[in-house]
Amino acid sequence: MREEYGKLDKAEMSIWECCELLNDVVDESDPDLDEPQIMHLLQSAEAIRKDYPDEDWLHLTALIHDLGKILLLPQFGQLPQWAVVGDIFPVGCAFDKSNVHYKYFEENPDYKNPNYNTRNGVYSQGCGLNNVLMSFGHDDYMYLVAKENGTTLPSAALFIIRYHSLYRKN
Numbered sequence: 045m046r047e048e049y050g051k052l053d054k055a056e057m058s059i060w061e062c063c064e065l066l067n068d069v070v071d072e073s074d075p076d077l078d079e080p081q082i083m084h085l086l087q088s089a090e091a092i093r094k095d096y097p098d099e100d101w102l103h104l105t106a107l108i109h110d111l112g113k114i115l116l117l118p119q120f121g122q123l124p125q126w127a128v129v130g131d132i133f134p135v136g137c138a139f140d141k142s143n144v145h146y147k148y149f150e151e152n153p154d155y156k157n158p159n160y161n162t163r164n165g166v167y168s169q170g171c172g173l174n175n176v177l178m179s180f181g182h183d184d185y186m187y188l189v190a191k192e193n194g195t196t197l198p199s200a201a202l203f204i205i206r207y208h209s210l211y212r213k214n
């Protein structure tokens with residue numbers, strides 16, 4: 045999926061056009077289902093502008109962080125919800141118990157694959173987050189779109205976009 049969507053050949057549009065497209069998107073994992081997605085983007089950006097008035101790059105980052113959800117739309121392949129929204133997690137190594145909904149990972153074929161189910165799996169200790177593959181979703185897609193289009197946003201912005209769905213359960 046990452047390879048297919050990494051081609052970035054689906055459409056060309058402005059950021060605002062993309063924000064408007066999100067009005068047709070329902071994220072079933074989002075607790076604020078009543079609000080259209082575009083409201084979520086604007087509220088995020090405005091809340092961050094209030095808290096960090098001088099960090100204009102952060103306002104923009106908030107505005108665009110969820111645009112990858114357009115993968116749910118027919119013109120972008122209408123991917124199922126599980127492939128686009130919800131939490132992301134590292135792949136290629138044992139699923140950590142702090143992953144959200146950990147018990148369901150038992151049904152993932154990688155759970156029993158000896159190449160993947162050790163603590164470090166395919167990675168070497170200390171290899172760095174940049175070398176760890178995460179499950180694909182709207183985070184990774186928007187990160188690719190921004191990066192490959194030569195965004196002038198700072199690397200911190202790309203980091204936020206790429207990992208904003210990476211959570212751990214306490």
Ligand SMILES: [Fe+2]
Pocket residue numbers: 109110182208209
């Ligand atoms: Fe998101």
